[in-house]
Amino acid sequence: MFLIHLVLVVLSIIFLTPLVWMISTSLKEESIAAKTPPIWIPPHFEWHNYWDAFTYNSQKLGYIPFLVYGRNTILLCILVVAGTVISNSVVAYSFARLKWPGRDIAFAVTLATMMVPFPVVMVPLFGLFRDLGWVGTYRPLWVPAWFGAAFNIFLLRQFFRTIPSELSEAARIDGCSEWQIFKDVVLPLAKPALAVVALFSFLATWNDFIGPLLYLLNQQSFTLSQGLQFYQSQAGGTSWSLLMAASTIVIAPIIILFFFTQRLFIQGIALSGIKG
Amino acid sequence: MKARRSKESIAGVLFALPWLIGFTVFMLYPVCASIYYSFCEYSVLKPPIYVGFENYVDLFHDDIFRKSLWNTFFYVIISVPLSTIITIGLALLLNAKIRGQAFYRTFFYLPSLVPQTALACLWLWVFNSEHGLLNMGLEKLSGHFWIFHWHISGPPWLSDTTWSKPALIFMALWTGGNAMVIYLAGLQDVPVELLEASDLDGASPSAKLRHVTIPMISPVILFNVIMAMIGAFQIFAVPYIMFPNGQPAQSTYFYVMYLFDTAIVYHKMGYACAMGWIMFILIFVMTLLSLKVSEKRVYYSGG
Numbered sequence: 001m002f003l004i005h006l007v008l009v010v011l012s013i014i015f016l017t018p019l020v021w022m023i024s025t026s027l028k029e030e031s032i033a034a035k036t037p038p039i040w041i042p043p044h045f046e047w048h049n050y051w052d053a054f055t056y057n058s059q060k061l062g063y064i065p066f067l068v069y070g071r072n073t074i075l076l077c078i079l080v081v082a083g084t085v086i087s088n089s090v091v092a093y094s095f096a097r098l099k100w101p102g103r104d105i106a107f108a109v110t111l112a113t114m115m116v117p118f119p120v121v122m123v124p125l126f127g128l129f130r131d132l133g134w135v136g137t138y139r140p141l142w143v144p145a146w147f148g149a150a151f152n153i154f155l156l157r158q159f160f161r162t163i164p165s166e167l168s169e170a171a172r173i174d175g176c177s178e179w180q181i182f183k184d185v186v187l188p189l190a191k192p193a194l195a196v197v198a199l200f201s202f203l204a205t206w207n208d209f210i211g212p213l214l215y216l217l218n219q220q221s222f223t224l225s226q227g228l229q230f231y232q233s234q235a236g237g238t239s240w241s242l243l244m245a246a247s248t249i250v251i252a253p254i255i256i257l258f259f260f261t262q263r264l265f266i267q268g269i270a271l272s273g274i275k276g
Numbered sequence: 277m278k279a280r281r282s283k284e285s286i287a288g289v290l291f292a293l294p295w296l297i298g299f300t301v302f303m304l305y306p307v308c309a310s311i312y313y314s315f316c317e318y319s320v321l322k323p324p325i326y327v328g329f330e331n332y333v334d335l336f337h338d339d340i341f342r343k344s345l346w347n348t349f350f351y352v353i354i355s356v357p358l359s360t361i362i363t364i365g366l367a368l369l370l371n372a373k374i375r376g377q378a379f380y381r382t383f384f385y386l387p388s389l390v391p392q393t394a395l396a397c398l399w400l401w402v403f404n405s406e407h408g409l410l411n412m413g414l415e416k417l418s419g420h421f422w423i424f425h426w427h428i429s430g431p432p433w434l435s436d437t438t439w440s441k442p443a444l445i446f447m448a449l450w451t452g453g454n455a456m457v458i459y460l461a462g463l464q465d466v467p468v469e470l471l472e473a474s475d476l477d478g479a480s481p482s483a484k485l486r487h488v489t490i491p492m493i494s495p496v497i498l499f500n501v502i503m504a505m506i507g508a509f510q511i512f513a514v515p516y517i518m519f520p521n522g523q524p525a526q527s528t529y530f531y532v533m534y535l536f537d538t539a540i541v542y543h544k545m546g547y548a549c550a551m552g553w554i555m556f557i558l559i560f561v562m563t564l565l566s567l568k569v570s571e572k573r574v575y576y577s578g579g
Contacts, residue, residue, distance in 0.1 A: 124307075
């Protein structure tokens with residue numbers, strides 16, 4: 001028992017060290033950030049590094065508007081999460097609870113689309129959005145979210161099927177329309193599954209790199225993830241404290257979200273694993 | 277009754293409509309177009325010209341393609357088994373009835389939350405050859421083990437072709453938290469009666485692990501291995517940021533990086549689509565192979 005604890009403590013230290021080092025560097029003055037041997041707790045906490053990272057402004061790089069990137073990312077996340085939850089729940093309801101000709105084939109095809117990796121469809125999608133005049137706007141990043149995605153449809157469908165059908169039968173006898181049954185009977189019972197879908201689509205959008213890299217051209221419209229890369233390519237190697245502060249800014253919201261929704265997180269991951 | 281059924285059909289199609297549209301526009305059309313483009317010379321400005329199998333034949337003779345394919349295979353073949361062993365190990369440790377399990381689980385999981393871009397920035401700093409934490413640590417370690425008369429100095433991780441891929445593999449091991457959580461869920465489903473029965477039979481812990489625990493979680497292992505292979509094959513963001521253009525000497529130029537550059541930088545759209553389809557076939561074959569190899573070893577308690 002003691003041995004297991006010892007191993008776990010050592011491993012925890014190994015896993016946490018890079019993160020601690022990131023935060024430690026982010027609070028240091030530039031001149032001591034690269035000192036050997038490493039200084040773990042800076043003599044002065046340079047909190048202004050965070051402000052500097054937010055408003056990075058130097059003659060060499062120009063202005064890197066991290067606050068604007070943050071706002072862009074949050075707006076994009078709201079649009080994607082709303083679209084994902086609404087569209088996938090509607091579609092999953094149809095696959096789970098309604099009978100229509102061709103449904104089972106459509107569902108099998110839906111599952112098959114999960115096999116298609118993004119790079120396969122990247123070129124035609126890019127062409128499509130270019131022809132629509134959407135390149136350089138956020139639309140290629142959020143509009144598709146309003147039209148469903150195979151994995152989320154699958155996840156929600158499995159969940160909807162566990163809700164007893166007697167409930168919707170009773171509502172149907174009471175003269176409820178299908179939309180009312182969906183909205184008032186099934187959806188309220190599916191909150192945990194909807195929360196999982198919302199959480200993971202938020203994460204995916206926050207972390208997405210290749211999407212913004214493809215479609216966002218104007219520096220002012222970048223997302224945080226993309227902005228950080230831009231920041232790194234400009235400032236990398238010159239100011240480690242500021243780069244670590246900027247990285248912390250990108251990571252912190254995710255970690256905070258994790259602490260508030262830990263159970264949901266763990267359930268969601270386990271749920272997505274069980275489908276295998 | 278019939279009226280109700282047709283009403284249900286209409287409702288069903290209406291509810292599914294967003295996805296029927298989304299599937300057609302964002303999946304079916306791109307897949308068909310991508311197949312067609314892969315047989316064309318297509319450079320955005322001019323309409324695609326049909327060239328038959330030329331793109332596929334050219335890929336065979338493309339040194340950069342072969343290089344990126346080799347890099348990618350190297351990364352997949354080393355990182356997937358290593359991270360599988362480590363994440364199962366962590367899950368087994370966590371599954372022991374110990375106090376503070378939730379804390380340890382959180383610690384091991386936290387790195388997987390780090391967004392790819394931030395991950396790349398963070399490790400650029402840790403791997404920095406002069407001032408990076410890792411090499412400072414190695415130096416310190418070599419100072420303590422003075423009986424070894426040599427002096428360990430960390431390699432220049434990011435600028436040496438020998439160490440650039442291992443650096444990425446190391447990062448992959450650090451971010452295996454998702455798989456670990458799935459294994460942990462699988463371990464908690466292993467029937468206690470089975471473990472107790474083998475205790476009564478006097479089975480050693482290692483025998484229990486080999487003959488009870490691992491077979492019981494084998495479907496989860498298969499699932500995780502397949503997902504990890506698919507994910508690792510598509511590695512993009514981290515090397516794109518850490519190693520611009522696959523430096524040093526294209527040792528970190530991976531499949532999707534080349535595909536991305538082919539399309540977005542060189543505007544060879546048909547060539548990029550052909551690369552996409554070869555990738556699809558490779559992933560498909562890898563998945564089938566894992567299913568085939570594991571067929572007799574995976575135990576489904578469901579029957």
